[in-house]
Amino acid sequence: MGREFATVGVVGLGTMGAGIVEVFARNGIAVMAVEVSEAARQRGEENLRGSVDRAVRKGKLSAEERDALLGRVTFAVGLPALHAVDLVIEAVPEQLGLKQRLFGELDKVCRADAILATNTSSLSVTEISVATGRPDRVIGMHFFNPAPVMKLVEVVRTVVTAEDVVTDIEALCARLGKVDVTIGDRAGFIANALLFGYLNQAVSLLEAKYASREDLDAAMKLGCGLPMGPLALMDLIGLDTAYEILDTMYRRGGRDRRHAPVPLIKQMVTAGLLGRKSGRGFYTYEKPGSPVVVPDTAAPDVESEARAIAKVGVVGSGTMATGIIEVFARAGFEVVSVTRGAEQSGRTCEALKTSLNKAVVRAKLDEAGRDAALGRVTWSATIEHLADVDLVIEAVVEELSVKKALFASLDEICKPGVVLATTTSSLPVIELAVATERPADVIGLHFFNPAPAMGLVEVVRTIRTADATVATATAVVRAVAKHPVVCADRSGFIVNALLFPYLNDAVKMVEASYSTADDIDNAMKLGCGYPMGPFELLDVIGLDVALAIQRELYLELREPGFAPAPLLEHLVTAGYLGRKVARGFRDYSKR
Numbered sequence: 001m002g003r004e005f006a007t008v009g010v011v012g013l014g015t016m017g018a019g020i021v022e023v024f025a026r027n028g029i030a031v032m033a034v035e036v037s038e039a040a041r042q043r044g045e046e047n048l049r050g051s052v053d054r055a056v057r058k059g060k061l062s063a064e065e066r067d068a069l070l071g072r073v074t075f076a077v078g079l080p081a082l083h084a085v086d087l088v089i090e091a092v093p094e095q096l097g098l099k100q101r102l103f104g105e106l107d108k109v110c111r112a113d114a115i116l117a118t119n120t121s122s123l124s125v126t127e128i129s130v131a132t133g134r135p136d137r138v139i140g141m142h143f144f145n146p147a148p149v150m151k152l153v154e155v156v157r158t159v160v161t162a163e164d165v166v167t168d169i170e171a172l173c174a175r176l177g178k179v180d181v182t183i184g185d186r187a188g189f190i191a192n193a194l195l196f197g198y199l200n201q202a203v204s205l206l207e208a209k210y211a212s213r214e215d216l217d218a219a220m221k222l223g224c225g226l227p228m229g230p231l232a233l234m235d236l237i238g239l240d241t242a243y244e245i246l247d248t249m250y251r252r253g254g255r256d257r258r259h260a261p262v263p264l265i266k267q268m269v270t271a272g273l274l275g276r277k278s279g280r281g282f283y284t285y286e287k288p289g290s291p292v293v294v295p296d297t298a299a300p301d302v303e304s305e306a307r308a309i310a311k312v313g314v315v316g317s318g319t320m321a322t323g324i325i326e327v328f329a330r331a332g333f334e335v336v337s338v339t340r341g342a343e344q345s346g347r348t349c350e351a352l353k354t355s356l357n358k359a360v361v362r363a364k365l366d367e368a369g370r371d372a373a374l375g376r377v378t379w380s381a382t383i384e385h386l387a388d389v390d391l392v393i394e395a396v397v398e399e400l401s402v403k404k405a406l407f408a409s410l411d412e413i414c415k416p417g418v419v420l421a422t423t424t425s426s427l428p429v430i431e432l433a434v435a436t437e438r439p440a441d442v443i444g445l446h447f448f449n450p451a452p453a454m455g456l457v458e459v460v461r462t463i464r465t466a467d468a469t470v471a472t473a474t475a476v477v478r479a480v481a482k483h484p485v486v487c488a489d490r491s492g493f494i495v496n497a498l499l500f501p502y503l504n505d506a507v508k509m510v511e512a513s514y515s516t517a518d519d520i521d522n523a524m525k526l527g528c529g530y531p532m533g534p535f536e537l538l539d540v541i542g543l544d545v546a547l548a549i550q551r552e553l554y555l556e557l558r559e560p561g562f563a564p565a566p567l568l569e570h571l572v573t574a575g576y577l578g579r580k581v582a583r584g585f586r587d588y589s590k591r
């Protein structure tokens, strides 16, 4: 028989503590909720009330359940109130000295057999445990934000944590309806070790004015299906907490520069812009603690100067070209498709018909709409047919010499004022711009595959692109019902630059035997709400593709932490490329 937890104590009722109180009280456990001062106690009580009242309004909790839940919680100031509890969970600010002092005091106040748990995100549980006379009864219980919603708990055992403590806490997690992963004591555990490098990198892109906050967030939501963008997530976590986590991870985790907090974070913390909890962080909120974003001076201006576009040329005959032709034809644009020959045109036309027919079968398009879309496309193998289009989108093979030659020809053929766009996912757009006499009109339009389904387009402006070209390109992306995000001309644009280093880090984590692909996939899905774990995603993308992108990022930015994981290289060499060959990180041949 495992241990019964009749009463638990929670210390610190901020962003995490209030949520943790709610988790226990919801599951029928009595909670002693403790703060450092009367004012903080009141704030904590309001945090909890606000959250359960929202749950009632959303119909997730009945009024009776709320009252019963609140009836299980006792609020107090000072640690002596914890003298009789079975378990304490600490959720005070992320500072080692503070936590060590607190654990020293808890050791004196609490029953000798009580378990002491810390919700630390990055500090050493071992160092916290030795501040007590019972390090074997100290453990990490790392909840995710918001605690009542996120299913994951990382259970962190140190080298001295007693086995019965680990099993009792695992059983408790199950009783709370949580999924646990039990891991050793390493900076950032699984999820934060993979998350914070990415968050810090996103802030550095904002600091460098590489893209706006809205565009960075929209890119990761729409391009990767994440529940929140990185900057909105920083606001939710709290910038002060995020700073401490990064700082600790930098110092404990091998001084990886990617964890050195970006200076902007410290400046914002100093200015009191802590995120949601203070009412302002990267975004401005209705009031402190509110999730409702209100407009502020950093909100984007409305577009001006966009040129009118009616006729669009698409060059190429591959997957992307076909998808882009479909997107524009369905949105009512006249499209001129140019391929290298009649045979390629025929194949592209067939592929377009197949895709349109699928849309009809799925009831996303009616037959008249399909026929009208097909009727808007003219097929040609002669580039001169692009003489009167308003926009050209190039989607030919990913080879610089081929694309440069094409842009030089477009420069001769197209009328003045035409926007010349490339869909390249890895080549510098400026190389193509300078292959023409009109670099101000050249831009990147990076569609995602499959183009008809994916809602995001990265609009890549070079140092020579004119404002009017950017305005025209973003307007046309909106006109085909996609979301444009504008970014500068750097390897990986936004999505790949932020996604692939994270995937590479996950591979390094398995390589270091810290955790398994299954646990890591679970941690990112259940702790951070990602639609797929990193290994599932790598197998879908293809390990060779991931390796090529990671190599490019590394070569352009020379960031040591971006060096491709040797394990990824070995798997590619062995031909384990992912789902397309039925074997990558997982074996699909027997499924």
Ligand SMILES: NC(=O)c1ccc[n+]([C@@H]2O[C@H](COP(=O)([O-])OP(=O)(O)OC[C@H]3O[C@@H](n4cnc5c(N)ncnc54)[C@H](O)[C@@H]3O)[C@@H](O)[C@H]2O)c1
Pocket: 011, 012, 013, 014, 015, 016, 017, 034, 035, 036, 040, 090, 091, 092, 093, 094, 095, 102, 119, 120, 121, 122, 142, 143, 144, 145, 236, 237, 238, 241, 245, 277
């Ligand atoms: N914010 C997140 O997304 C997140 C997620 C998981 C874990 N964590 C971890 O949870 C812990 C708390 O972080 P947070 O974001 O909730 O911080 P927070 O700043 O929102 O809340 C901390 C609370 O602790 C109280 N406090 C300070 N000293 C105290 C003391 N001596 N006794 C009692 N209460 C005291 C403060 O009054 C405050 O209410 C940190 O270790 C953090 O790393 C945070």
